[in-house]
Amino acid sequence: MVRYHYALVDDLVSREEFDRLIEKKINDCGNLADETAAALLVVKDLGRSHVKIRGLRGKSSLFCFYGKIIGFSGVKEFDRSDGEKGLVSRLTVADETGQVELVFWDEQAAALEDTFEIADVVEIIGRHGKSIREIMPLNLRKTCVDIDCVMEVKERKPPERTDLHLLIISLAEPRPFTRRDGTGGEMVSGLVGDTNGTARLLCWESALLSGVSPGTSLSVTGALVKEGDYGGREVIFDEESHISPVNTIPAIPVTPLGTLVPEQSFTVRGTITKILPAKPFTKRDGTTSWVRNLRFSDESAEVPLVLWDADAKRTLLSGETLMLYNAYAKIGRSGETEVSLGRSGALFVVPGQTEKVRIEGVVLHVPEGTLLATSEGSWLVETKLPHGTHVIMTGLASGKRVFCESEEVVNHDPKAMKNDISAFIRSLS
Structure with missing residues (x-):
């Protein structure tokens, strides 16, 4: 049983660390808790005793959560590839953060009709199925937990094409993918925002974002917009999308x-x-x-x-x-x-109060952070340049920090440096 408890948090700690925490919990309880009880307490301490449906996007192998049954597909028969008959059924469960489908096969599927009813609240331990919106239950039981949620199963609407005014908030590095026809391509994911809030970005034509960096505002035509898994929006750029930079920044709602x-x-x-x-x-x-x-x-x-x-x-x-x-x-x-x-x-x-600066210095990656060290002092900066790089940085200075707008690496000519040193030595004599 402890292996199931570990699977609820295996993206947070190693198995060795989990076992160590169990031993410590048993000792803290004066040896009054057995291994299973201690494992439950460790999972709770790590914030994973139960997650909300929106939290099922996490990286752990298993999830434990409560859901109210709001839909039942009925038991359906199908033909397997080997010619045998199979059974499948689905329960749609919900909480205040979203909806998800529980998928049952064969004997489990056949037993559902006589076991659960609409509006029952169940505790589920399960893992992801073939789709991220599907959960394969390993354990399911009725509970007395109260969940207040919409009792209507949401229809999966197809993506709609629309025009958008977006701010690019963040972009990940491009990663390769294979199309259905076997050809390769690169996609870019990220986060965007507009007057409706933030949304996940999926760009299947990486060339569209060539030269685009976070902080850029875009006018987009032909973007696809759909509901993301477990709620939220997804914005998709593909071969039918067109983008162009604009100067106006959309007002993204800020919540107190x-x-x-x-x-x-x-x-x-x-x-x-x-x-x-x-x-x-x-x-x-x-x-x-x-x-x-x-x-x-x-x-x-x-x-x-x-x-x-x-x-x-x-x-x-x-x-x-x-x-x-x-x-x-x-x-x-x-x-x-x-x-x-x-x-x-x-x-x-x-930034707070700022002034425009152009500073020449050396990039230093130290335990306290990344600094631009100059003859007059040092500034906090964020840069991908390696330690020891001589650079001229242009940007805005605010307090102890420089917000970089452009970087110009200074490449030294060894021959010129040698001549300068020789000239300096001659001047001394």
Whole structure:
């Protein structure tokens, strides 16, 4: 049974770390908890005892969640490839964050009609099926949990083509894919925003975004828009889409921290009031990632903020203002509404009072962050240039940070440097 509990969190910790946490939990309980009870407590401490349906997009092997049954497909017979008959049925379950289908086969499918009814709330332990919107249940039982949700099964509407005014918030590196005809291509994913909020971007023609960087506003014709898995929007660029840069920036709605609703995603803006050091942890593949806890406030409230992975390691200063796109709100361990920013979100430091600068210096990657060191001091910067690069950086200076707009690498001519040194030595004599 413990292996099922570990599968609920195997994207967060290694099996060795999970076993160590179980032993520690048993000791903390004065040896009054057995291994199974301790595993349940460890899963709860890691925030995975139960997730919402929107949270099923996570990377763990198994998921544990509650859902209210709102639809039943009936039991359907089909012919297998070997000529044998098979049975399949589907339950649509929902909570306040979305809907998902549970898929049952053969004997399990046949038993559904006499076991569950519409409006029953069930606890499910399951894994993803062939589609990300399908869950293959490993364990299913009725509960007394109350879920308030829409009792109507949503129809999967086909994508609609439309024209959009978008801000490119973030872009991932292009990655290859294979088309149905066997030819290859590159796709780019990212995050975009408009007056309706944020949306996931999928661009199947990477050339469309050539030269486009985050912060660019686009006028788009012929984009496909559809509901994403577990809610939210997806914007798709393909061979029928056309884009052009524009100067006007769409007003993306910003939600006050005091009005956040748990288990939903928002764009928020606030000021850092407290920062704790980033902490490493070991993921199931043996690699190390990072998590960082902060306090974050606006005029309406102060809330905990949790950053993960690369964002956790970014150099941030108390008093700086942050814009968080597609941040997720949930109830934290302390009972407060907590804001978390994972890989599907984006973080930007908002400049305060600025001045235009052109600074020449050397890029230094140090434990405190990335610096541009000059003869007059150093500045915090964000750059992909390697350690030791001599660069001329143009941008906006605000406080201790330079927001880079352009970089010009200075390439030294060894012969010219030798002549300069020789001339300098002659001048001394």
